[in-house]
Structures are given as structure tokens and as C-alpha cells.
Amino acid sequence: MNTITDLKTTIQNALKNSLSYEGFKTLVSNLINKGQSTGHTQNEDMLNYSKLSIKRIKRWDKSFKLSENDMAFFKNQSKPITFLVLAESWCGDLAHALPIINAIAEASPHIDLKVVLRDDNDELMQEFLTNGGKSIPKLIALDDENNVLFTWGPRPTEATEMVKAYKDKHGQLTDELKENLQKWYNKDKG
Incomplete structure (x- = not known):
């Protein structure tokens, strides 16, 4: 990608096709019920990893709590931020990180979490490689004009x-x- 304008267009396109955290979990569960995973590679391993991931995600949803200090920090965040996360259901690191990212977003009325599938957003993924690889999850924090504030990931x-x-x-x-x-x-x- 050559320009900031191109990157912003790529980000805007990804945001248009994004899912909420609950929407991502619903998609994963529905695909598992059909014997599928997210992503362009479909096989028994990916399906089994997805089944394991959704169990871990649900476990973290029930058990993880932000500390009082962290809760206060994120609650006091006053500028609008979008957490755009590149993800796939079969990713082991995602199963542990996404529920934590969601807890942070829920702690602040100014943080909006959006999830996009890596394999369906290759142009975006290419902009945020980790050591040349498509490692996920990849969190891209955006301001209200879709400028990149920081990135985090994959673990x-x-x-x-x-x-x-x-x-x-x-x-x-x-x-x-x-x-x-x-x-x-x-x-x-x-």
C-alpha cells in the first residue's frame, strides 16, 4: 500500500464488514454447527481448533475480570477509539486475547470493538504483518478519523x-x- 489514503480506505472497508464480539462468537458457533471454521482453509484440524477456541473464549468470558485500577483507567478513557481486531476462529492465541480485549472495550463507553476475519481482509492484514507473517490476533487501535494509534498482537x-x-x-x-x-x-x- 502506498498512501495513508489507501490505508484509510482499507480500514474503512474492513470496518463496514466487521462483526461485534457477540457477532463473532455467534458466527463461530454457527459455523461449528455446520462442521466448519472461519478462514479459507477448511479441514478437521481447523474445525477442532475452532471448537476448542470457542470453549476457551466462553471460559474467559465467565472468569476474567479487569482489576479495579484497570477498570478505572479504561472507564476514564475519554476519546473515542475503535479496536479493530483481525481474527480467525481456529487461532489459539485469539481464544485467550479476544475476551480480554472485549473486557477492556466493555470497561469504556468510548472504546468500540470490531472483529474482522483475517482471510477475508488480506489487504488489511498485509499492512499489519508481524515479522513478515500474518500472525493473529492483531489489534489495530483507531482514533475517530481511523488513524492508527497503535497495534498489538499476536500475543x-x-x-x-x-x-x-x-x-x-x-x-x-x-x-x-x-x-x-x-x-x-x-x-x-x-
Whole structure:
């Protein structure tokens, strides 16, 4: 992408096709009931990851609470911000991060959470790659004119370092790392 105008157009197009947090969860549940996941790749693994993700999302929705200090901080946020999150249902990191992002958005009347599917928004994803990859979730914080304030993702710093160290040592991500990463998320509690 060459210009800020092009990026703003890409962002506006993504926002037009975005889902609310509840809308995303409903879409995922409906697709699972049809034996599908979000994303352009459909197979048994993606379906199983999606089933696991929606269970984790629902668990975090019930169990995660912002601290009083965090709640006060976000409640006092006075400027309108949109959290635009690139997501897919099969993403393990998303299952832990999106409920926390939603809790932050719910804490402030000025933060609006919008979710878009990565595979359906490749032009947007290309603008916000992580080390050249389409890693998700990717939160893009926007002001009221759709200027990018900051980005976050695909995972917290400690988890990112854990993944990088494992990749450096083993050359790839394995089921062992994924299991250890899930244990880390559960221990960290958001």
C-alpha cells in the first residue's frame, strides 16, 4: 500500500464488514454447527481448533475480570477509539486475547470493538504483518478519523518470547509448544 489514503480506505472497508464480539462468537458457533471454521482453509484440524477456541473464549468470558485500577483507567478513557481486531476462529492465541480485549472495550463507553476475519481482509492484514507473517490476533487501535494509534498482537510479550525461543531451538512450532503456551495462558490469567 502506498498512501495513508489507501490505508484509510482499507480500514474503512474492513470496518463496514466487521462483526461485534457477540457477532463473532455467534458466527463461530454457527459455523461449528455446520462442521466448519472461519478462514479459507477448511479441514478437521481447523474445525477442532475452532471448537476448542470457542470453549476457551466462553471460559474467559465467565472468569476474567479487569482489576479495579484497570477498570478505572479504561472507564476514564475519554476519546473515542475503535479496536479493530483481525481474527480467525481456529487461532489459539485469539481464544485467550479476544475476551480480554472485549473486557477492556466493555470497561469504556468510548472504546468500540470490531472483529474482522483475517482471510477475508488480506489487504488489511498485509499492512499489519508481524515479522513478515500474518500472525493473529492483531489489534489495530483507531482514533475517530481511523488513524492508527497503535497495534498489538499476536500475543503478550512473555508468550512471544517463549514462542521465539522455541522456534530458534527447534525450528518450528510443535504440539508440545502449543500445549506449553496454553498452560502459560491459563497460569497468567489474562
